[in-house]
Amino acid sequence: EVQLVESGGGLVQPGGSLRLSCAASGFTFSTHWMYWVRQAPGKGLVWISRITDDGRSTTYADSVKGRFTISRDNAKNTLYLQMNSLRAEDTAVYYCARASPTWENDHWGQGTLVTVSS
Amino acid sequence: EIELTQSPGTLSLSPGERATLSCRASQSVSSNYLAWYQQKPGQAPSLLIYGASSRATGIPDRFSGSGSGTDFTLTISRLEPEDFAVYYCQQYVSSPRTFGQGTKLEIK
Numbered sequence: 001e002v003q004l005v006e007s008g009g010g011l012v013q014p015g016g017s018l019r020l021s022c023a024a025s026g027f028t029f030s031t032h033w034m035y036w037v038r039q040a041p042g043k044g045l046v047w048i049s050r051i052t053d054d055g056r057s058t059t060y061a062d063s064v065k066g067r068f069t070i071s072r073d074n075a076k077n078t079l080y081l082q083m084n085s086l087r088a089e090d091t092a093v094y095y096c097a098r099a100s101p102t103w104e105n106d107h108w109g110q111g112t113l114v115t116v117s118s
Numbered sequence: 119e120i121e122l123t124q125s126p127g128t129l130s131l132s133p134g135e136r137a138t139l140s141c142r143a144s145q146s147v148s149s150n151y152l153a154w155y156q157q158k159p160g161q162a163p164s165l166l167i168y169g170a171s172s173r174a175t176g177i178p179d180r181f182s183g184s185g186s187g188t189d190f191t192l193t194i195s196r197l198e199p200e201d202f203a204v205y206y207c208q209q210y211v212s213s214p215r216t217f218g219q220g221t222k223l224e225i226k
Contacts, residue, residue, distance in 0.1 A: 045157075047216065103151060105155075107165075110162050
């Protein structure tokens with residue numbers, strides 16, 4: 001069974017940093033592109049970052065470019081999101097999601113809540 | 119960036135009725151790289167439809183997707199109580215992957 005389990009969320013002050021993790025199991029992690037998607041309270045879904053299966057290529061939404069870094073450790077079956085210079089508007093539930101062989105996001109984690117507040 | 123506009127914003131129906139949800143793209147979504155997701159309160163999104171019309175594993179056949187180019191539709195033929203949720207469309211043909219703003223399907 002495919003499982004994605006996020007961790008690392010919490011309360012952080014504006015300007016602070018946080019690293020999210022997404023532990024993958026039940027599939028060959030190293031063969032799938034992975035994504036981070038966030039959802040602010042009461043709002044819709046927003047894609048924020050993507051990494052290729054080998055980790056060599058990454059892309060970011062403009063809203064997080066230069067502040068967030070996506071990475072992966074295929075030996076540990078884990079996806080990461082390093083978040084720096086956090087702002088109040090980064091407050092959201094952060095989901096990791098897998099891309100299927102036909103490219104849609106077929107499996108999602110349960111999400112981890114990041115709250116940026118003083 | 120491809121913008122997706124979903125309508126209506128809220129749809130009020132009764133169990134047993136038919137639901138029709140629309141998703142319109144600002145430019146053509148080639149290869150029909152359009153997906154639909156269902157999200158219930160406090161839960162992660164779950165995939166319903168991919169490739170505009172293919173049902174994901176385990177999705178009942180009362181859910182169907184159609185459309186091409188810029189106009190796509192999700193139809194739920196006979197609403198069950200568990201179908202009342204928020205539905206999002208997503209295009210994955212180009213980066214950034216974008217989502218519609220969602221349609222809330224509520225019990226009338």
